[in-house]
Amino acid sequence: MADSNFIDYVKIYVRSGHGGAGSAHLKREKYRPKAGPDGGDGGKGGSVILRGNKQYWTLLHLKYQKHIFAEDGESGQKDTWHGKDAKDIILDVPLGTVVRDGETEEFLFEVTEHGQEVVLAKGGRGGLGNWHFRTSTNQAPRYSQPGEEGIEGWRILELKVLADIGLVGFPNAGKSTLLSTISAAKPKIADYPFTTLEPHLGMVSVSGKFSFVMADIPGIIEGASEGKGLGLRFLRHIERNPLLLFLVPADSDDIAKDYEILLNELGQYNPELLDKKRILGISKCDMADDEIKAHIKEQVPEGIPYFLFSSYTREGVNELVYGIWELLQEDVKAAEEEQKKTAFVSLEETLNGNEAVETEASEVDDDKDDDTELSRLSTKENTDWF
Ligand SMILES: Nc1nc2c(ncn2[C@@H]2O[C@H](COP(=O)(O)OP(=O)(O)OP(=O)(O)O)[C@@H](O)[C@H]2O)c(=O)[nH]1
Ligand SMILES: [Mg+2]
Numbered sequence: 001m002a003d004s005n006f007i008d009y010v011k012i013y014v015r016s017g018h019g020g021a022g023s024a025h026l027k028r029e030k031y032r033p034k035a036g037p038d039g040g041d042g043g044k045g046g047s048v049i050l051r052g053n054k055q056y057w058t059l060l061h062l063k064y065q066k067h068i069f070a071e072d073g074e075s076g077q078k079d080t081w082h083g084k085d086a087k088d089i090i091l092d093v094p095l096g097t098v099v100r101d102g103e104t105e106e107f108l109f110e111v112t113e114h115g116q117e118v119v120l121a122k123g124g125r126g127g128l129g130n131w132h133f134r135t136s137t138n139q140a141p142r143y144s145q146p147g148e149e150g151i152e153g154w155r156i157l158e159l160k161v162l163a164d165i166g167l168v169g170f171p172n173a174g175k176s177t178l179l180s181t182i183s184a185a186k187p188k189i190a191d192y193p194f195t196t197l198e199p200h201l202g203m204v205s206v207s208g209k210f211s212f213v214m215a216d217i218p219g220i221i222e223g224a225s226e227g228k229g230l231g232l233r234f235l236r237h238i239e240r241n242p243l244l245l246f247l248v249p250a251d252s253d254d255i256a257k258d259y260e261i262l263l264n265e266l267g268q269y270n271p272e273l274l275d276k277k278r279i280l281g282i283s284k285c286d287m288a289d290d291e292i293k294a295h296i297k298e299q300v301p302e303g304i305p306y307f308l309f310s311s312y313t314r315e316g317v318n319e320l321v322y323g324i325w326e327l328l329q330e331d332v333k334a335a336e337e338e339q340k341k342t343a344f345v346s347l348e349e350t351l352n353g354n355e356a357v358e359t360e361a362s363e364v365d366d367d368k369d370d371d372t373e374l375s376r377l378s379t380k381e382n383t384d385w386f
């Protein structure tokens with residue numbers, strides 16, 4: 001990726017701690033020289049755990065931490081004293097982190113949710129002390145379990161960046177050219193169809209302050225849902241993007257028809273894709289004079305925001321980038337509102353619940369205070385709820 005602070009691949013060597021050994025101690029007291037086995041259990045070895053954290057968006061913090069070793073558990077002691085468990089090491093990672101085995105590259109798991117914890121290397125269990133093994137025939141076992149071994153090996157962590165906007169268009173529409181114009185991504189560009197054979201991502205900067213991620217996927221053609229061209233298999237890469245940018249070139253014979261064909265192919269693949277917000281980009285506008293541009297505007301399907309632009313001359317490109325940013329912000333605001341609402345409802349339920357209990361206990365009915373409490377809390381910022 002363009003930004004050197006953006007690291008989406010790291011290979012780390014992890015080792016979990018060994019379990020502590022169980023003790024085989026035999027107790028001897030002054031007047032009871034054979035007081036019996038009292039060896040305690042060993043403590044658990046530390047595990048290495050990954051935890052999803054939505055505030056992280058890169059694996060940069062793991063780039064210089066190649067070896068991650070958790071400590072061993074302590075051995076058990078006499079007097080059935082349990083050895084101390086070693087601390088787990090918790091590594092925060094961005095959502096969308098995929099973990100693979102470092103040798104075989106086999107997929108192990110993916111961290112998708114905030115707070116989700118997955119064990120990368122499990123610490124060994126502590127061994128049992130000898131007092132577990134006393135029987136009627138063997139009152140003084142000299143045997144105790146060793147601690148279980150920890151695990152070690154290379155793991156690959158890869159970040160599947162979830163793009164904010166996906167590009168949809170026929171081959172040659174100028175998708176890759178647009179991505180290379182507004183981001184530092186360098187996808188292959190050529191005047192033949194199906195130049196792009198795999199998805200590319202680019203980080204688009206908005207006036208140097210904000211950014212969003214755009215995904216360029218191979219072009220689709222009419223009949224793609226029946227397997228024509230490269231088919232629709234790449235559409236899975238835009239399934240999680242909140243916004244889709246349809247690209248139709250200015251020299252298209254019928255812009256509205258092209259748009260409909262693309263829409264139809266998407267719907268065939270997954271009707272839920274049609275619920276996404278859409279924006280239409282008319283590319284290659286350097287080829288159109290004012291008269292053609294006026295004609296294009298008449299052809300544009302109703303109800304979809306559209307932008308005329310040229311990646312060659314950069315005409316209309318900034319407007320397109322700002323337009324995308326504004327639409328993405330609408331989503332962010334809507335999600336925040338939704339979050340506030342949910343928090344308010346659960347708070348209201350909590351307070352109502354408390355009120356019921358209080359009324360029952362003290363038989364005092366004072367709605368006013370609770371209302372005041374509710375409105376006071378409801379004016380707080382969303383972040384204060386948690
Ligand atoms: N005149 C003009 N040509 C453009 C513009 N943008 C792209 N092109 C040309 O259109 C052709 C296709 O561009 P690409 O960016 O490779 O198109 P694509 O949509 O990524 O194509 P596929 O990867 O095959 O799906 C290339 O020859 C580009 O040079 C533009 O703004 N103006
Ligand atoms: Mg391309």
